[in-house]
Amino acid sequence: MARPSTPGFACRECGWTTVKWVGRCGECQVWDSLVEQGAPTSKVTAVAVSEARAARPITQIGTESSVHRPSGIGEFDRVLGGGIVPGAAILFSGEPGVGKSTLLLEVAARIAQAGARVLYVSAEESAAQVRLRADRTGALRDELYLAAETDLATILGQVDA
Ligand SMILES: [Zn+2]
Known part of the structure; x- marks a missing residue:
């Protein structure tokens, strides 16, 4: 053993x-x-749950928040079963240099163009580098926000803001 x-x-x-x-x-x-x-070294303490987050009978759970938002990029939407579901976490992986950041920037730009406000957080590249890529690929949108950040608490603060 x-x-x-x-x-x-x-x-x-x-x-x-x-x-x-x-x-x-x-x-x-x-x-x-x-x-x-x-x-x-630390204990987990139960916290009060707000009414909006309280557990409910499954028959009272609405399904409107599970509607897929298509990006308009056919293969991307197909792999996700029709698009991005609000609240979902999606792990996107691939070889270095294969174009993950470029594709995700394109998806973010298309969703921003459809009227949603999008926050793109980069932990690897500076905001200026992402801006330059957006210039090259035509992904500049007013509703697409950029932040170069690695600290989760700061990222969550950006989401709230
Ligand atoms: Zn000893």
């Missing part, structure tokens, strides 16, 4: 690790030197 990658106890004198607590370190032989590691 393989040992877990994070053993349960470590010697505070020499760093020796073991899955089970023992009274004496197996390496430096110091007594009572093992301390538990990897123990949870």
Whole structure:
């Protein structure tokens, strides 16, 4: 049986690790030197749920929010079953340089052109680099917003704004 990658106890004198607590370190032989590691340091606390987010009987759940929004790019919409569903998280992957960012910028521009406000957040490229790509591909739209950001809390703040 393989040992877990994070053993349960470590010697505070020499760093020796073991899955089970023992009274004496197996390496430096110091007594009572093992301390538990990897123990949870925070507790999850239940928070009050607003009425809008409260659980409801399934028969009272509306389906209007699951309507697909087509981008107008046939293959893209086909793979997603008809387009992007509001609230969905979609993992988009491919070889470097294959054109993921260019395609997603095009999708964002088309959705912005259809009247929605779109926030494009880039964690790799600067906003200026994305702007230059939009210039080249004709993806400039007034309702397409750009942010170069990697911090999730800041990104969520941008979404709220
Ligand atoms: Zn030790």
